[in-house]
Amino acid sequence: MKRIKENAIVPSPFTFLLLFIVWLLLTNSYGLGNLLLALFLSIALPWLVRDIRSNTLRVAKPLKTPGYILMLLWDIIVSNVIVAQQVLGAKENLRPGFVAVPLDMREPLPITLLASTISLTPGTVSTEVSEDYSTLYVHALNVPDEQALIQQIKQRYETPLKEIFGC
Amino acid sequence: MLSYAAIFVSTLIGFSLLLNLWRFIKGPHMLDRIIALDTMYINAIALIILLGIFLETTLYYEGALLIAMLGFVSTSAVCKFILRGDIIE
Amino acid sequence: MIVELISSIFLIIGGVFLLVGSVGLFRLPDFYMRLHAPTKASTLGIGAILVASIIFFSFKEEGINIQEMLITLFIFLTAPITAHMLSKAALHVRLPTEPHTLNRDKVEQIRTRQAEPKD
Structure with a gap:
């Protein structure tokens, strides 16, 4: 049983991937600028809400x-x-x-x-x-x-x- | 051919909306009305997507997304109200 | 032409499932049974219609157009939550169940969130 590391840059890879894909689908443009913006948002948004994240499990496999x-x-x-x-x-x-x-x-x-x-x-x-x-x-x-x-x-x-x- | 299919499917969805409306009016309980309304939201999304296919435009996609989000939020708010008797506690 | 055929088939499948969900909402006898039809049939119905839309727009215009995936994802995520909240509220206000429901005597135990006693 592995818990999420609170201090890592990407605490949960699944949240990161989900936010990244959802942003790309929502804006429906796949240029370099938008990719960078998606990268920034999917790191920044979990960091901003880190206090309400409970001590959840990490995906082991x-x-x-x-x-x-x-x-x-x-x-x-x-x-x-x-x-x-x-x-x-x-x-x-x-x-x-x-x-x-x-x-x-x-x-x-x-x-x-x-x-x-x-x-x-x-x-x-x-x-x-x-x-x-x-x-x-x-x-x-x-x-x-x-x-x-x-x-x-x-x-x-x-x-x-x-x-x-x-x- | 696709436009005929779209017209046929919108007839089916219109019929489903009528069935939902019947359940919405009859009840018998408040919760039956909520679930009828929730199904009507889903049918409305389908109608908007169909309109987009019929007119060959993706403009209506944002409208469908908005209805999906509002439908979920309103359904859960009313459920919360029935559970607690209050939304803002 | 073949694209139109495939999207038409998906559209008709979706429409039929949406209709089945609404018919279930219309004719099933008690609330807990009525809950089943919209949460499942309507979810698959809307999924099929969105797949038709994705196929149609991806081949009509240049490049893929998978924006509609987002609505599918959203509905597949929220449908179980809605169903759970509705059934929780139904238990709370003690909606009547069908007379021949299995384990009908356990409703009060479920309502107060007690664990199933060990044998």
Whole structure:
């Protein structure tokens, strides 16, 4: 588990990259001057807000993130087709339910990412996390098998996130 | 051909906006109205992008971005109000 | 011509998904179920329409035009947050759930953010 170094010029490479790309996309010009401005802003803005940054985790294995994002995009497409079938099908066949997913992680950032992932994928929306971060409560549109859903969430999404953050 | 597709898709989106409006009027709870409004925001973004494709201009892109941001902020502000009974605490 | 065909296909996919999201909002029985349709279907719908826009403008004009990626990114980031805040507010005001909802008795436990007791 690695924490962000507060005093480094680029404390978090991901924030830096995100700001850099967002500035370039927003202005939609890719000349040298604009690149320099983007570089300046993406270093200066995190420095200006350094006081409200909590002591968050660093990404331990950055190379695993593109694979996770691609898997997430694929799952979003697949789950949307499933949700479309459920929405347009008979309402009586749906069995909605609240499911409690026990968590292995205790850090706020990976749990936030896991909750967002769950909200975007297979017929589930994360509703609430317990106060001690040990359980994530999920509402699912159709639960034929509660244990299978918990297993799927843990294996498919929690395990890669744990690897990425090394916790 | 693309203009025919754009007209067809804007019909679909207009129909979705009508469905959202029905949910907005019927409720039954305040939160149902908020979620209807949030979906209307998303449909409005789609309509603006479609208009941009139809008129072959990228001018409307900033408008769509603004609607996306305002939609998120207003939805979360009203949710906060329902949760706390107050926005500025 | 082929570009127009591809963008048209993406446009129609997007429009259909947006419609599915709104139909879900229209006909599903309780609030928690209605929450599913707009957060997922509408997000993918808008994504597909923006992909169509990117393809169309990139080939129409010189150079790539991926500005629309920003709206997609923004919506994909905010949709889960909106869904979470809406469901939190719904739990807070104790909106009714469907009678055949699984684990319906746990709503009060979820509302007060208690942990699931260990077996």
